[in-house]
Amino acid sequence: MSQEAGHGDYYVPAPSTYPMTGSIALLFMGFGAAFSVNKLQLGYGLLTIGFAILFYMMFVWFRTVAHESEGGKYNARVGQSFRWGMSWFIFSEVMFFAAFFGALFYMRVFSVPWLSDLDHKILWPDFINEWPTAGPGITEKFMPMGPWGLPAFNTLLLLTSGVTVTWAHWALKLNKRGQLKIGLFLTFMLGFIFIGCQAYEYGHAYSELNLKLSTGVYGASFYMLTGFHGFHVTVGSIMLFVIWCRVLSGHFTPENHFGFEGVAWYWHFVDVVWLGLFIFVYWLI
Incomplete structure (x- = not known):
């Protein structure tokens, strides 16, 4: 039996099967990924089943949490735990990207100069200290992706989306539902346009710059950083779309709207990471 949350209590939900369902999904996905990288046809089917189960689990679990929130089962203590949980989650994401930015810094500042020292000329006589580079032993030519054009346009898209989600947040605090709906709609649409541009x-x-994962250290770092960020934008856009659907259903009040607030935190984090990418990956090449 679930425990109702009073003023000084903490809501404890009833036992749930969702963690077990998620574990089954991960089991299918793990075997599917292992079989797929070994080019076994069974792997693709297992991956599909795993993702389908995972999406189903997330849909029904998040729907349950939304109904509990709208049903008044969460008090201030529960809300505080949600805020701490989201804060630590975003901190873990900061550390995730910090590792990749750190790897990029290490390659540019330490590895490339070291490899170009005279002591290493026996192994790589033609390698010189310059960035971007594919690395020693790789002769394939490529062109780096410059900052202007699509990268600059994508920067404008994300900066604008940061403004629209803040505009929507203030509308929610002032109980302006129309402005809230428009602001959220503009935000997730800008996110999806960003993904299309990327x-x-x-x-x-x-096709035109010959910039691939196989073109050495620059290609690998470029796609790892921008690709993971693109994945985060995709997840954030889906989250914003879900919040928009909840707003259309009448969810959230000026006093109780952490579901919206947590997604807004995540979206601002995505914006800040992109600014770092634009400066250190695109601009300072």
């Missing part, structure tokens, strides 16, 4: 950029980089 997909086009990848096609351009692959």
Whole structure:
């Protein structure tokens, strides 16, 4: 039996099967990924089943949490735990990207100069200290992705989306539902447009600049950083779309709206990471 949350209590939900369902999904996905990298056809089917189960679990679990919130089962203590949980989650994401930015810094400032020292000329006589580089032993030529054009346009998109989500947040606090709906709609649409532009950029980089994952250390770091960020933008856009659907259903009040607030925190984090990418990956090449 679930415990109702009074003024000084903490809501404890009833036992749930959702963690077990998620574990089954991860089991299918793990075997599917292992079989797929070994080019076994069974792997793709297992991956599909795993993702389908995972999406189902997330949908029904998040729907349950939304109903509990709208049903008044969460008090201030529960809300505080949600805020701490989201804060630590975003901190873990900061550390995730910090590792990749750190790797990029290490390559540019330490590894490339070291490899170009005279002591290493026996192994790589033609390698010189310059960035961007594919690295020693890789002769394939490529062009780096410059900051202007699509990267600058994508920067404008994300900066604008940061303004629209803040505009929507203030509308929610002032109980202006119309402005809230418009602001949220504009925000997730800007996110999806960003993803479309990035997909086009990848096609351009692959076909016209010969910039691939196989073009050494620069190609790998470029796609790892921008690709993971693109994944985060995709997740954030889906989250904003879900929040927008909840707003259309009448959810959230000026006093109780952490579901919206947590997603807004995440979106601002995504914006800040992109600014770092634009400066250190695109601009300072």
